[in-house]
Amino acid sequence: MCEANAYIRQDGKEELLLEMVDRVMPHEDGIMLEDIFGRRKIVKAKIAELALVDHRIVLETED
Numbered sequence: 001m002c003e004a005n006a007y008i009r010q011d012g013k014e015e016l017l018l019e020m021v022d023r024v025m026p027h028e029d030g031i032m033l034e035d036i037f038g039r040r041k042i043v044k045a046k047i048a049e050l051a052l053v054d055h056r057i058v059l060e061t062e063d
Contacts, residue, residue: 002022002055003019003020003021003022003035003036003055004021004050004052004055004056004057005018005019005020005021005055005056005057006018006019006021006024006033006041006057006058006059007056007057007058007059008043008045008058008059008060008061009048009058009059009060009061010060010061014058017033017041017043017059018033018035018039018041019035020035020036020037021033021034021035021057022034022035022036024047024057027042029042029044030042030043030044030045030046030062031043031045031046031047031059033057043059043061044061044062045059045060045061045062046059046060046062047059048060
C-alpha cells in the first residue's frame with residue numbers, strides 16, 4: 001500500500017492526525033487530507049516533511 005499517516009507537529013511534539021492518507025491537496029483554509037475511505041480533514045498548517053518511504057506526512061501549524 002502507498003498510504004501514509006499524517007502527523008501534526010506543535011511545540012516540538014508530533015500527534016497523529018489521520019491514518020491511511022491517500023490524498024494531500026491545497027485548500028483555501030490550509031491543507032486538505034483525505035484517507036482511503038474518503039474521510040477528509042482540513043488543517044491550517046504547512047507541510048514540514050514528506051517521508052514517503054516511511055509512509056509519513058508531517059505538518060506544522062501556521063502561527
